[in-house]
Amino acid sequence: QQKVQQSPESLSVPEGGMASLNCTSSDRNFQYFWWYRQHSGEGPKALMSIFSDGDKKEGRFTAHLNKASLHVSLHIRDSQPSDSALYFCAASEQGMGYKLTFGTGTSLLVDP
Amino acid sequence: EAAVTQSPRSKVAVTGGKVTLSCHQTNNHDYMYWYRQDTGHGLRLIHYSYVADSTEKGDIPDGYKASRPSQENFSLILELASLSQTAVYFCASSDAYSNERLFFGHGTKLSVL
Numbered sequence: 001q002q003k004v005q006q007s008p009e010s011l012s013v014p015e016g017g018m019a020s021l022n023c024t025s026s027d028r029n030f031q032y033f034w035w036y037r038q039h040s041g042e043g044p045k046a047l048m049s050i051f052s053d054g055d056k057k058e059g060r061f062t063a064h065l066n067k068a069s070l071h072v073s074l075h076i077r078d079s080q081p082s083d084s085a086l087y088f089c090a091a092s093e094q095g096m097g098y099k100l101t102f103g104t105g106t107s108l109l110v111d112p
Numbered sequence: 113e114a115a116v117t118q119s120p121r122s123k124v125a126v127t128g129g130k131v132t133l134s135c136h137q138t139n140n141h142d143y144m145y146w147y148r149q150d151t152g153h154g155l156r157l158i159h160y161s162y163v164a165d166s167t168e169k170g171d172i173p174d175g176y177k178a179s180r181p182s183q184e185n186f187s188l189i190l191e192l193a194s195l196s197q198t199a200v201y202f203c204a205s206s207d208a209y210s211n212e213r214l215f216f217g218h219g220t221k222l223s224v225l
Contacts, residue, residue: 004154032211043116043202043216044155051211088154097211098143098162099170102155 003027004091006103014111019079021106023089025070030091033065033072034100038086047074047087079110115139118203118217125224131190133220135203141215142208144186145170146178148199149219155202161186162208193224 006023013019023033032051036044050056050063050072062075076083089103115138125131137144146158157170159178167178175197177189190197200221204214 002154034213036214041218043204043218044214045216046213049211049213090155092211098145098160098206099157100214101157101171102147104152104154 002104003030003101004089004103006087006089006106008106009104010107010109012109012111013079015079015081017079017110019076019083019108019110021074021076021087021089021108023072023074023091023103025072025091027091027101028070029093030070030101031067031094032092032097033063034090034092035061035063035074036088036090036102038088038105040085044088076108079108081110081112084108084110116203116205116215116217118201118220120220121218122221123223125190125193125222127193127195127224129193131193131197131222131224133188133190133201133203133222135186135188135217136184137186137203137205137215138184139205139207139215140183141205142183143206144180145204145206145214146176146186146188147202147204148172149202150199158188158201195224198222198224 035047038044050065090100145160147155161167161180179187204216
Protein backbone atom coordinates (compact mmCIF):
# COMPACT_ATOMS: atom_id res chain seq x y z
CA GLN A 1 0.00 0.00 0.00
CA GLN A 2 1.24 3.45 -0.92
CA LYS A 3 2.19 5.23 2.33
CA VAL A 4 1.76 8.66 0.78
CA GLN A 5 -1.31 9.09 -1.38
CA GLN A 6 -2.08 12.08 -3.55
CA SER A 7 -5.26 13.34 -5.15
CA PRO A 8 -6.39 14.11 -7.70
CA GLU A 9 -4.19 12.25 -10.20
CA SER A 10 -4.61 15.10 -12.64
CA LEU A 11 -6.02 18.58 -12.45
CA SER A 12 -6.77 21.30 -14.97
CA VAL A 13 -7.30 24.94 -13.99
CA PRO A 14 -7.59 28.14 -16.03
CA GLU A 15 -4.79 30.68 -15.99
CA GLY A 16 -5.25 32.92 -12.97
CA GLY A 17 -7.26 30.28 -11.13
CA MET A 18 -6.63 28.42 -7.87
CA ALA A 19 -5.18 24.91 -7.93
CA SER A 20 -5.60 22.69 -4.87
CA LEU A 21 -3.61 19.48 -4.42
CA ASN A 22 -4.04 16.96 -1.63
CA CYS A 23 -1.82 14.48 0.14
CA THR A 24 -2.56 11.97 2.90
CA SER A 25 -0.18 9.72 4.78
CA SER A 26 -1.13 6.33 6.19
CA ASP A 27 1.97 6.23 8.40
CA ARG A 28 1.58 8.08 11.67
CA ASN A 29 5.39 8.26 12.00
CA PHE A 30 5.53 10.69 9.10
CA GLN A 31 5.73 14.17 10.59
CA TYR A 32 7.61 16.16 7.98
CA PHE A 33 6.25 16.97 4.56
CA TRP A 34 7.62 18.46 1.38
CA TRP A 35 6.15 19.49 -1.93
CA TYR A 36 8.27 18.95 -5.05
CA ARG A 37 7.53 20.03 -8.59
CA GLN A 38 8.77 18.34 -11.75
CA HIS A 39 8.56 19.91 -15.17
CA SER A 40 8.63 17.61 -18.17
CA GLY A 41 12.13 16.32 -18.92
CA GLU A 42 13.63 17.66 -15.70
CA GLY A 43 14.35 16.43 -12.21
CA PRO A 44 12.02 17.29 -9.31
CA LYS A 45 12.66 20.58 -7.55
CA ALA A 46 11.71 21.34 -3.97
CA LEU A 47 8.91 23.91 -3.61
CA MET A 48 8.38 24.11 0.10
CA SER A 49 8.34 22.17 3.32
CA ILE A 50 5.87 22.14 6.18
CA PHE A 51 6.50 20.62 9.57
CA SER A 52 4.01 22.38 11.86
CA ASP A 53 0.23 22.38 11.97
CA GLY A 54 -1.41 25.20 10.08
CA ASP A 55 -0.55 27.22 7.01
CA LYS A 56 2.74 28.17 5.46
CA LYS A 57 2.80 30.69 2.64
CA GLU A 58 5.56 31.29 0.11
CA GLY A 59 4.55 33.69 -2.64
CA ARG A 60 1.64 32.22 -4.61
CA PHE A 61 2.00 28.87 -2.85
CA THR A 62 0.33 27.97 0.45
CA ALA A 63 0.77 24.63 2.18
CA HIS A 64 -1.53 23.45 4.95
CA LEU A 65 -0.79 20.62 7.39
CA ASN A 66 -3.14 18.83 9.75
CA LYS A 67 -1.02 16.40 11.74
CA ALA A 68 -3.99 14.80 13.45
CA SER A 69 -5.40 13.63 10.13
CA LEU A 70 -1.97 13.37 8.43
CA HIS A 71 -3.31 15.52 5.63
CA VAL A 72 -1.32 18.13 3.79
CA SER A 73 -2.47 20.29 0.91
CA LEU A 74 -0.90 22.71 -1.54
CA HIS A 75 -2.81 25.66 -2.94
CA ILE A 76 -1.51 27.65 -5.87
CA ARG A 77 -3.24 30.98 -6.42
CA ASP A 78 -3.10 32.96 -9.66
CA SER A 79 -1.93 29.83 -11.50
CA GLN A 80 0.36 30.39 -14.47
CA PRO A 81 1.05 28.16 -17.51
CA SER A 82 4.57 27.71 -16.13
CA ASP A 83 2.99 25.99 -13.10
CA SER A 84 1.97 23.11 -15.38
CA ALA A 85 3.99 20.20 -14.00
CA LEU A 86 3.90 17.03 -11.93
CA TYR A 87 3.64 17.77 -8.21
CA PHE A 88 4.88 15.33 -5.61
CA CYS A 89 4.15 15.20 -1.92
CA ALA A 90 6.94 13.63 0.14
CA ALA A 91 7.06 12.68 3.81
CA SER A 92 9.60 11.54 6.35
CA GLU A 93 9.86 10.58 9.98
CA GLN A 94 11.31 12.97 12.52
CA GLY A 95 15.08 13.05 12.22
CA MET A 96 15.02 10.95 9.06
CA GLY A 97 14.78 13.57 6.36
CA TYR A 98 17.27 11.56 4.34
CA LYS A 99 14.60 8.89 3.79
CA LEU A 100 11.79 10.64 2.00
CA THR A 101 8.76 8.68 0.83
CA PHE A 102 7.15 10.18 -2.26
CA GLY A 103 3.55 10.01 -3.41
CA THR A 104 2.61 9.12 -6.98
CA GLY A 105 2.08 12.73 -7.98
CA THR A 106 -0.60 15.08 -9.29
CA SER A 107 -0.32 16.30 -12.86
CA LEU A 108 -1.36 19.96 -13.08
CA LEU A 109 -2.27 21.64 -16.35
CA VAL A 110 -2.87 25.38 -16.38
CA ASP A 111 -4.81 26.43 -19.47
CA PRO A 112 -3.77 29.81 -20.89
CA GLU B 113 21.99 26.83 -7.27
CA ALA B 114 23.26 23.43 -6.24
CA ALA B 115 24.36 21.24 -9.14
CA VAL B 116 23.87 17.52 -9.65
CA THR B 117 24.99 16.07 -12.96
CA GLN B 118 24.01 12.63 -14.22
CA SER B 119 25.46 10.62 -17.05
CA PRO B 120 24.43 9.32 -19.43
CA ARG B 121 21.14 11.15 -20.07
CA SER B 122 19.75 8.04 -21.72
CA LYS B 123 20.88 4.49 -22.25
CA VAL B 124 19.68 1.36 -23.98
CA ALA B 125 20.91 -1.88 -22.42
CA VAL B 126 20.43 -5.55 -23.17
CA THR B 127 18.89 -7.95 -20.70
CA GLY B 128 21.59 -9.55 -18.58
CA GLY B 129 24.13 -6.86 -19.32
CA LYS B 130 25.87 -4.60 -16.83
CA VAL B 131 24.82 -0.96 -16.53
CA THR B 132 26.52 1.82 -14.58
CA LEU B 133 24.83 5.16 -14.00
CA SER B 134 26.99 7.99 -12.74
CA CYS B 135 26.28 11.05 -10.65
CA HIS B 136 28.46 14.01 -9.72
CA GLN B 137 27.59 16.83 -7.35
CA THR B 138 29.34 20.12 -6.71
CA ASN B 139 27.23 21.10 -3.70
CA ASN B 140 29.59 19.82 -1.03
CA HIS B 141 26.66 17.80 0.30
CA ASP B 142 27.16 14.78 2.49
CA TYR B 143 24.06 12.83 1.43
CA MET B 144 23.52 11.39 -2.04
CA TYR B 145 20.62 9.30 -3.29
CA TRP B 146 19.42 7.18 -6.17
CA TYR B 147 15.70 7.13 -6.95
CA ARG B 148 13.78 5.49 -9.76
CA GLN B 149 10.63 6.93 -11.27
CA ASP B 150 7.87 4.84 -12.76
CA THR B 151 4.42 5.93 -13.80
CA GLY B 152 2.01 5.09 -11.00
CA HIS B 153 4.75 4.67 -8.39
CA GLY B 154 6.21 8.12 -8.07
CA LEU B 155 9.82 8.19 -6.89
CA ARG B 156 11.23 5.27 -4.93
CA LEU B 157 14.53 5.25 -3.03
CA ILE B 158 17.03 2.61 -4.17
CA HIS B 159 20.24 3.42 -2.28
CA TYR B 160 21.67 6.35 -0.42
CA SER B 161 24.97 7.36 1.13
CA TYR B 162 25.96 9.82 3.83
CA VAL B 163 29.73 9.46 3.58
CA ALA B 164 32.31 8.34 1.04
CA ASP B 165 33.00 4.60 0.85
CA SER B 166 29.71 3.75 2.51
CA THR B 167 26.24 3.09 1.08
CA GLU B 168 22.88 2.21 2.59
CA LYS B 169 19.90 0.31 1.22
CA GLY B 170 16.76 2.25 0.47
CA ASP B 171 13.27 0.91 -0.05
CA ILE B 172 13.85 -1.06 -3.27
CA PRO B 173 17.54 -2.14 -3.34
CA ASP B 174 17.13 -5.59 -4.92
CA GLY B 175 18.96 -5.87 -8.24
CA TYR B 176 21.01 -2.72 -7.63
CA LYS B 177 24.39 -1.91 -6.14
CA ALA B 178 25.76 1.50 -5.30
CA SER B 179 29.24 2.94 -4.97
CA ARG B 180 30.39 6.20 -3.34
CA PRO B 181 34.12 6.53 -4.06
CA SER B 182 34.23 10.21 -3.04
CA GLN B 183 31.96 12.87 -1.59
CA GLU B 184 31.23 14.17 -5.08
CA ASN B 185 30.52 10.91 -6.92
CA PHE B 186 27.84 8.27 -6.52
CA SER B 187 27.19 5.42 -8.96
CA LEU B 188 24.33 3.01 -9.42
CA ILE B 189 25.23 -0.41 -10.80
CA LEU B 190 22.92 -2.95 -12.38
CA GLU B 191 25.00 -6.14 -12.59
CA LEU B 192 22.38 -8.09 -14.55
CA ALA B 193 19.93 -5.68 -16.12
CA SER B 194 16.34 -6.88 -16.43
CA LEU B 195 13.30 -5.64 -18.32
CA SER B 196 11.68 -4.54 -15.06
CA GLN B 197 14.52 -2.08 -14.48
CA THR B 198 13.42 0.06 -17.40
CA ALA B 199 12.71 3.43 -15.75
CA VAL B 200 13.98 6.94 -15.27
CA TYR B 201 16.68 7.16 -12.60
CA PHE B 202 17.37 10.28 -10.57
CA CYS B 203 20.35 11.13 -8.46
CA ALA B 204 19.99 13.69 -5.70
CA SER B 205 22.05 15.28 -2.96
CA SER B 206 21.28 17.04 0.30
CA ASP B 207 23.06 18.62 3.21
CA ALA B 208 23.79 16.73 6.37
CA TYR B 209 21.12 18.38 8.43
CA SER B 210 17.88 16.50 8.88
CA ASN B 211 14.92 17.46 6.72
CA GLU B 212 16.95 19.43 4.22
CA ARG B 213 15.70 19.70 0.67
CA LEU B 214 16.97 17.34 -1.99
CA PHE B 215 18.60 18.66 -5.16
CA PHE B 216 17.95 16.38 -8.12
CA GLY B 217 19.78 15.83 -11.37
CA HIS B 218 18.02 15.78 -14.74
CA GLY B 219 17.65 12.02 -14.73
CA THR B 220 18.81 9.05 -16.82
CA LYS B 221 16.27 7.27 -18.99
CA LEU B 222 17.19 3.59 -19.03
CA SER B 223 15.59 1.17 -21.46
CA VAL B 224 16.40 -2.52 -21.02
CA LEU B 225 15.58 -4.60 -24.09
